[in-house]
Amino acid sequence: MSNPLDSHYKAAIRVLHYLKLSPAQGLFFSSTSTPTLKAFADSDWASCPDSRRSITGFCVFLGSSLISWKTKKQNTVSRSSTEAEYRALGSLVCELQWLQFLLTDLQISSSTPTSVYCDNQSEIYLAHNPVFHERTKHIEIDCHIVREKIQNKLVHLLPIASADQLADMFTKSLPAKQFHLSISKLGLCNLHSPT
Template sequence: MNAEIQALESNHTWVLTELPPNKNAIGCRWVYKIKHRADSPTIFYAILVYVDDIVLTGNDLTEIKTITNLLDLTFKIKDLGDLKFFLGFEVSRTKAGINLCQRKYALDILRDTGMIGSKPVSTPNDYTTKLHQHSGSPLCDSDASSYRRLIGRLIYLTNTRPDITYAVQNLSQFVARPTTAHQQAASRILRYIKSSLGAGLIFPASNTLQLKAFSDSDWAGCLDTRRSITGYAVYLGSSLISWKSKKQATVSRSSSKAEYRAMASVVCELQWLTYLLQDFRVSFIQPSTLYCDNRSALHIAANPVFHERTKHIEIDCHIVREKAL
């Protein structure tokens, strides 16, 4: 501020004079604003830190080396080169793109549970049977603890295995009182994992920068609470970057409401991903696209005339309509 005032005075921007009678002076105010990229150079880098493990990326190799040397002077780090393994994630890079999987982590689960020699199956769960709290007989304390530990490890595996997300979510709601039926279903997931150990995510080197989301719900899918299950998948171009399977917080009296709630969840996810990708300097030319197979939910999102049909839907769900307009 002082430098600005001195510059104005040195350039004789004004001349001090007496205020005329019956006149009021116009006040002034200093407004501060952060000026991003004031030097215009366009270098970007990002640092991911987990305890004592660090992943560093950016668009300028020289800048990355400079930061690496600075970190080494301060913390004495060890540079392991290109990212290949991080917190159980295996990263392989080719000209076609990047492959992300947890093969070693999955193998460790199979060895620890004694399922390494089990017979593989083609699906993670039996879609003809729905589990509930009283399916089967209660497990003893030691088996129940093993079940809870296994579900926790499987939840971490879903970071690269969206194909088991629904099955794992279904079994995770029984950790308080697991039964033999739940344990048998968990074993089936392990048998499925054995049939697809190397499965994971592929991020192509060439891709379009548009967010696309697919939303769905299993109306009253929970047999114990009759709550619906939300499911969605978000793609950046052809790359799957976000997915979820989760039981809704309240009971929906219609399939339209359940589908609309699922749409609300994915809209919030799209909004968050938009902010995140903007921080990574990803610019969007086209708006995000949301796909849903329920026509009633689509009409509610697009047309506020459906007043009588939407009075029972909470205000926070109408974020779908707000973003669509």
């Protein structure tokens, strides 16, 4: 079994190396962006080698500007990739509800549901299926929350190819080319370079 301190040390070194090589990276917030939310949710099933817990990752955009993101190890072990994806979706839906309340307080309202992009077809089917099966009882709370927000028109689930899933970078390490493509799509740019 691998030593968890070795993997944490290696991860910390990678983060510090990245930060040293990109001191002028920052998020760009467009002043002409539309005030509509869109979001991406993903998970990396059983990716922790020590606990076999999955990683939740999501990102939320207001127009073209990234305003919220999260990566976190899930609290429990998931029995399937669909369960792990659904737990990530449940976390995202709670974040979206909070953001909707915040935007309403700021007098920015949206009458359309937030587009949520998922790369797991089973997850989308489960969110729209009103019948629970024996295999899904253990994730019933997440199912109820997501389904309720779909019915209340807070979110609208849409399929997306895994290659286009922006939340991938929050759940797993990516090859350099794919990583740099993803961060450019997140609105991360060099603040010292002329636009």
